[in-house]
Amino acid sequence: MATRVRRRPDGQGQNQRKDDPAPLIPVLARRVREVESRVSSKGKASPTNRTKFLVVALLMRSERARVRDDASIPGGTRADLLKRLDGIATILAQIAARDTSLLTLLDANAKPGPAAQQMRRDWLLESGAELAEEDLVIQAPEPPRPVVPPQIAARQVMPQSVPSRALANPFLSPDLGRAQQEYLPGRLAGWDLLSPLYRAFEQGAGGEAASMDLPPKPQIDRFSPPGSQLMVHQSRFLQSVQEGHRTFLLADEPGLGKTAQSVMAASIAGAYPMLAVVPNVVKINWAREVERWTPQRRVTVIHG
Known part of the structure; x- marks a missing residue:
């Protein structure tokens, strides 16, 4: 105008x-x-x-x-x-x-x-x-453009957790008259290639195990700093790194020292300087683990 x-x-x-x-x-x-x-x-x-x-x-x-x-x-x-x-x-x-x-x-x-x-x-x-x-x-000033393009906004859906939390709010009366939403199965549910895909992670092309055997635990712990002690699976993992292996998938349960294994493996392999991209909630924990298990290395936490 x-x-x-x-x-x-x-x-x-x-x-x-x-x-x-x-x-x-x-x-x-x-x-x-x-x-x-x-x-x-x-x-x-x-x-x-x-x-x-x-x-x-x-x-x-x-x-x-x-x-x-x-x-x-x-x-x-x-x-x-x-x-x-x-x-x-x-x-x-x-x-x-x-x-x-x-x-x-x-x-x-x-x-x-x-x-x-x-x-x-x-x-x-x-x-x-x-x-x-x-x-x-x-x-006249131009109308503000939508942040989300229309073609993307048309495909957006509301997560089920949003109405669920609204219904669980004790200060709001629940909408009991709303029709029950039909359950929509996952996109890959019933896919006949799921089982072969899972087996591919367990077995190699020749039918043998896809994962390699780790070397035995070394007699002397040469990896952990003074005052700290590694667990058996950590020692075997680091011994494998010492022998030259470089590709691993750490799928241990929480609390079994995956962060310590990662920082020590990078130090043993000489993979420094190293950039670790982690969620914000574990940044400080990673910094502590680096200082504890590899005190000879310097760590910098980048926020953003």
Whole structure:
């Protein structure tokens, strides 16, 4: 949606001076002083002053480019005008230093909303500038785009846990009239290739076991640091790493030391520097395990 206004006739600009090559600069100087006074007294810029700040920054940037590229302006006059614009830019920087939330408005890609467009148009008319037709049009902001594309949103489903938790809430009355949802079997349920797939993890091509036998437990524990002791399956695993094996699948039950096996195996194999991608809840545990089982290694926890 766009709105239009009539252009003021020549001579009706409040501060129009035919001999002034940059009549917009006094307007910007007054407005930036207003914003500076407000921020100095309140510490924060109000929404109106934020809009003023944005418009001053936009017009100051465009006016600087116009003065610099206008060949009809004498060199001495151009230097004086650029100096005045630098003064406005300095005040903008000082205001942004007091209210750092205004720094984003100094971005050259900051887009003015309808209020800023109208304010910009009014200031240009106040300076007596000749406006093109596109400068008289106020563009409405574009509607926000959906975060999820429509083709993906159409395939989204609500997990069963969401209505289940809503029904389990003691402060909400359960919806007993809702029809019972039919049970939908899994996509692979009844697939005739599931059994061969499972057997492929257990048996190799020749019918033998797909997993290799681990070497016996070494007589002397040469892997664990002083004060710690490995379990039998951990010692056999690390002995296998010592002998040169590099591909493993650790599927032990929780609490049997898979993290310790992993960090010690990486240390024995010389696979450092190493990056371990783990859930957030076990980051600190991994760091502790590295410090405990491989104290000669350094560990850094990266959040994000």
